[in-house]
Amino acid sequence: MKAQSKLYFYLIISAVLLVIIAVLSLNTGVYDFGENxxxxxxxxxxxxxxxxxxxxxYVIWDVRAxxxxxxxxxxxxxxVSGTSLQGxxxxxxxxxxxxxxxxxxxxxxxxxxxxxxxxxxxxxxxxQFSLVGxxxxxxxFLSMMLVYRISTSGGKTNVVMMLLTGVAITAIGFSITGFxxxxxxxxxxxxxxxxxxxxxxxxxxxxxxxLAIVTIIAYIILLPxxxxxxxxxxxxxxxxxxxxxxxxxxxxxxxxxxxxVGSCVAFSGTIGxxxxxxxxxxxxxxxxxxxFILPLSAMCGSILLLTADTFSRSIVAPSELPxxxxxxxxxxxxxxxxxxxxxxxx
Amino acid sequence: MIKAHQINYKxxxxxxxxxxxxSLEYGEFxxxxxxxxxxxxxxxxxxxxEVKSGxxxxxxxxxxxxxxxxxxxxxxxxxxxxxxxNDIPLEVKDVIMMGRYPYFxxxxxxxxxxxxxxxxxxxxxxxxxxxxxxxxxxxxxxxVHLSRVMAQLENNITHKLVFLDEPLNNLDIKHQYKAxxxxxxxxxxxxxxxxxxxxxxxxxxxxxxxxxxxxxxxxAYGTPQEVFTEENISNAYNFPCTICGHxxxxxxxxxxx
Numbered sequence: 183m184k185a186q187s188k189l190y191f192y193l194i195i196s197a198v199l200l201v202i203i204a205v206l207s208l209n210t211g212v213y214d215f216g217e218n219x220x221x222x223x224x225x226x227x228x229x230x231x232x233x234x235x236x237x238x239x240y241v242i243w244d245v246r247a248x249x250x251x252x253x254x255x256x257x258x259x260x261x262v263s264g265t266s267l268q269g270x271x272x273x274x275x276x277x278x279x280x281x282x283x284x285x286x287x288x289x290x291x292x293x294x295x296x297x298x299x300x301x302x303x304x305x306x307x308x309x310q311f312s313l314v315g316x317x318x319x320x321x322x323f324l325s326m327m328l329v330y331r332i333s334t335s336g337g338k339t340n341v342v343m344m345l346l347t348g349v350a351i352t353a354i355g356f357s358i359t360g361f362x363x364x365x366x367x368x369x370x371x372x373x374x375x376x377x378x379x380x381x382x383x384x385x386x387x388x389x390x391x392x393l394a395i396v397t398i399i400a401y402i403i404l405l406p407x408x409x410x411x412x413x414x415x416x417x418x419x420x421x422x423x424x425x426x427x428x429x430x431x432x433x434x435x436x437x438x439x440x441x442x443v444g445s446c447v448a449f450s451g452t453i454g455x456x457x458x459x460x461x462x463x464x465x466x467x468x469x470x471x472x473x474f475i476l477p478l479s480a481m482c483g484s485i486l487l488l489t490a491d492t493f494s495r496s497i498v499a500p501s502e503l504p505x506x507x508x509x510x511x512x513x514x515x516x517x518x519x520x521x522x523x524x525x526x527x528x
Numbered sequence: 529m530i531k532a533h534q535i536n537y538k539x540x541x542x543x544x545x546x547x548x549x550x551s552l553e554y555g556e557f558x559x560x561x562x563x564x565x566x567x568x569x570x571x572x573x574x575x576x577x578e579v580k581s582g583x584x585x586x587x588x589x590x591x592x593x594x595x596x597x598x599x600x601x602x603x604x605x606x607x608x609x610x611x612x613x614n615d616i617p618l619e620v621k622d623v624i625m626m627g628r629y630p631y632f633x634x635x636x637x638x639x640x641x642x643x644x645x646x647x648x649x650x651x652x653x654x655x656x657x658x659x660x661x662x663x664x665x666x667x668x669x670x671x672v673h674l675s676r677v678m679a680q681l682e683n684n685i686t687h688k689l690v691f692l693d694e695p696l697n698n699l700d701i702k703h704q705y706k707a708x709x710x711x712x713x714x715x716x717x718x719x720x721x722x723x724x725x726x727x728x729x730x731x732x733x734x735x736x737x738x739x740x741x742x743x744x745x746x747x748a749y750g751t752p753q754e755v756f757t758e759e760n761i762s763n764a765y766n767f768p769c770t771i772c773g774h775x776x777x778x779x780x781x782x783x784x785x
Contacts, residue, residue, distance in 0.1 A: 186635040409629050415616045416626065419578050420609055424680065425602030425630040469660070470617040 189474055196481035203485060204250050207492040212500040213241045220246070244386070252385035253491045254484040255393040256450050259400065259442040261483025262476065264457020265464075266404055269411030269472050270435045271339045274465065274520050277457035278322070278443040281344055282351030284454070286325030287318040287447035288377055289355040294318075295373050296362045315392070319444030325351050326440050379504040380451035382491050389449045396445045400438045401480065407431065408473035415470065453506055455513025456483055462516050529554050529689055529720045531587040535574050537567075537744075538582075544570045546744040552722065552737075554687050557715045559731040560724045562741035563765050568724045569610055569693050571741070575722065576607045576691045589687070602630040603688075606680040610693040610724075612673050616661045623661050623672055624648060627680035643682035647675035650710055652703065666698040674707055678714070690714065692723040696730070708734045732756055732779045740764055756780040 209220050215238060218226075223242040226234040264277040271281075278284050294317035328351065333344035363374050376384065410431050413421040418428045446453070460482045461475055468474040490509055495502040529552045537545035545567045552558055560568045573579050575586055577593045586593045588605065596604075606627070616623055621644065628640040636644075648654040651671040656664065661672065674695055681688045692711065696704045704727075711721050712734055725731045731738060731752070738755040740748040742764045748755045761769050767784060774781045 406633070409626075412618070412622070413626050413629060415613060415618070417609070417611075417613055420607070420612075422578070422598070423576070423602060423605075423607045424626060425599035427598050465617070469619065469622075471622055 189477065192474075192478055193481060196478065196485060200254070200481060200485050200488070203488050203492070204254070207250050207253075207488060208242075208246055210492055210496050211241070211246060213237075213245075215241075248385040248387055248390060249382050249491065250488060251390045252382050252393065252450065253488040255390065255397050256382065256446045256453065257456055257483040257485070257487025258480045259393075259397055259446050259483070260453065260456040261460035261479045261486070262400070262404060263439045263442045263446075265461045265472070265476050265479040266407070266411070266435050266439055267457070268461055269407075269414060269476075270432060270439075271333070271341075271344060272415060273339060273341050273344070274462065275341060275458075275517075275524070276339075276344060277455070278439070279452065279454040280348050280458065280517075281329045282325045282348035282355070283322040283329075283440065283443045284447055284452045285348075285352040285355035287322040287444050288452050289358055290317040290321030290324075291377060291448055292359045292362050292374055295377075296366050296370050315445055315448035318448040319441055322443040322447065323437070323440035326436050330436065377447070377451040380453035380506040381504060382450050382487075383495075383502070384449070393445060393449060396441060400442050403434055404438055405477055405480065407435070408471075408476045411472035411476065412470075451506075453487070453509055455509045455517070456487055458520075459509070459513050459516055460486055462520060529556070529589065529687060530575060530593075530722075532575060532584065535571065535584045535586075536582065537570055537574055537579060537584070544744055545574065548741075548744070548746055550575060550739070552689075552720050554720060555715055555718045556720050557712060557734060557736045558720070558722045558739060559735035559737070560722065560739045560741060561726070561728055561731055562747075565743075566741040566764075567744040568741055572607075572691050572693050572722065572724055576605070578607075588689070599630055602680065603683055603685055605689040605691070606677045607691040608673060608677045608693060608695050610697070612669060614662070614669070618661055619657070620653065620659050620661055620664070620672055621648075621657045624676045624679055627676040627678075630680065631683070639682075643679045644675075646682070647679040650678070650706075651675045652706065667700060667703065670695070670698050671703060671707075674710070678710060681714070681719070686718060688714075688719045690719070690721045692721065694724050694726065696725065696727065704730065728756065728761070728782045732781065733774070733777060752780055756782060 208224065215223060218238055220242055223234060223238045224247065227239055227243050260278065267276040267278065267281070268274050270276070291314050294314045298313050329344060329347045332347045333340050359374065359378065363371060366374060410421070410426045413424045413426050414428070422428050460479045464475040464478055464482060468478070491505055494505045494508055497503055530550070532548070532550045535545050535548040535550070536543070548571055550571070560571060562568050574584055577586060588596065593601070624644050624647065625636060625640070628636055628643060631637070632640055645654070648657060651674050653668065653671050653675060656668060661669065664672065677690065677692070681690060690711070695707055699707060708730060711723060715721050723735070735752060737750065738748070738752050739746060740755050740760060747764050748760045756771060758769060758771050761782060769782050769784045771780050771782055
């Protein structure tokens with residue numbers, strides 16, 4: 183009982199923090215609202231006030247609000263996918279980018295951009311998104327299957343194999359993406375560069391709706407799995423004795439994580455390390471209790487990515503810094519910290 | 529309770545179990561003994577339905593164990609494994625609470641906390657409640673898992689079954705007796721237990737039935753008096769021994785050498 187109210191307490195605290203950061207982020211930017219303030223503009227938009235100027239409306243709703251929502255959704259999904267993978271592989275180093283899911287998704291997304299370009303213009307907007315999105319999902323799913331097959335046997339994960347498979351997939355992805363960049367036209371080149379660096383600048387409400395649907399489906403299935411992931415720490419056989427259908431759990435995690443990573447990559451490119459940073463910090467507070475860190479990583483992932491995005495577009499304003507630089511700056515040292523700790527425990 | 533007929537289990541052409549029959553009644557304490565590599569743990573795995581290959585048919589409460597709903601089954605039987613994970617970055621009480629996972633969805637109820645606390649008292653680890661599991665000694669970890677497994681079967685269902693694979697590893701003498709007493713008390717309530725043991729004298733004192741195994745086959749089965757004869761034991765272990773009566777309980781006592 184006490185433990186549960188503690189979880190709600192932290193969830194509420196992080197939700198409040200997220201709202202505060204969202205408000206600050208809404209107020210941050212180069213565009214000058216003049217007499218108007220960003221908040222009043224948003225309020226006017228919600229009320230449907232006819233006095234709101236078109237450019238004010240565009241900046242507040244289609245640029246800033248859309249981008250904030252996208253940061254919240256993508257950050258949350260990346261971090262939950264990392265936490266779930268760590269539960270599945272029983273290791274704090276398992277994240278979508280380190281084991282190659284992101285590269286796999288980027289690779290197929292890049293193929294879809296370059297080769298799909300031949301017939302893309304005949305398709306409606308929603309299908310264009312889905313083309314890249316579906317390709318990214320397939321890419322992350324195939325990488326996931328490959329990593330899982332290679333690195334686990336008899337319910338035990340070989341961490342070195344897991345990470346090395348990730349390195350191999352990343353290398354393949356890098357070379358083929360490089361080749362695609364080499365042969366692609368200017369227009370596609372811009373798209374590809376964007377995918378490689380990762381950015382939330384291309385946020386639109388259509389994308390947000392698709393992302394929101396994916397998030398809701400994924401969370402309905404994944405978030406109640408905290409107990410099951412805890413039990414997995416005992417080993418798969420013992421988890422089974424505790425009444426957990428281990429085979430179904432593994433399939434669900436593999437498919438849902440591939441779906442989440444795929445859709446994040448399709449809409450925002452490769453934003454690294456979020457799935458590593460957030461669970462690492464939560465583990466410092468709650469040990470490895472997935473009943474806590476799984477729901478909390480959904481919140482804290484949003485906080486992290488929204489903060490990073492707000493910084494990335496305000497540090498060097500009016501230009502902006504690729505967000506991947508900021509997340510890697512935080513993630514790299516944490517990666518090393520986990521490795522050092524890991525070395526001691528071996 | 530549990531019945532299995534002609535269990536065979538092969539690993540890469542090597543016969544680990546060869547035509548083993550097991551049958552256990554309600555309220556029985558069955559000890560599986562035998563030399564290293566006799567197939568004791570494999571037999572336990574097959575009975576607990578951990579081995580997915582092969583078509584061994586195990587009947588649990590007159591129903592094939594594979595046809596049971598997995599969550600329902602976990603309230604009727606539990607298993608203590610020989611190799612418990614060394615790396616579980618959680619507090620001791622969280623590990624024991626896992627035994628109650630079949631009973632609650634989001635938050636543990638009052639009976640779950642009670643079951644957890646009771647078992648911690650019985651196995652003498654209540655003082656370690658808030659400690660991190662990874663900092664415990666081998667014997668303490670063993671007791672944590674014993675509490676977890678026994679807490680899993682704390683419910684109103686009649687005729688439950690617990691499998692224990694060498695539960696006494698790393699335990700000091702006091703806790704060996706305590707662990708066996710917990711299992712004995714469990715079987716006194718019409719529940720059953722199948723326990724792999726190495727200490728024949730403890731098996732003779734606590735078990736109702738003994739299954740002596742040698743190279744994947746049953747070499748003797750029956751009460752301790754029936755199984756523990758000089759001939760049976762010397763044959764199975766290839767080591768001489770003498771049997772005499774226990775001065776207090778009059779159960780067989782085995783002296784080696």
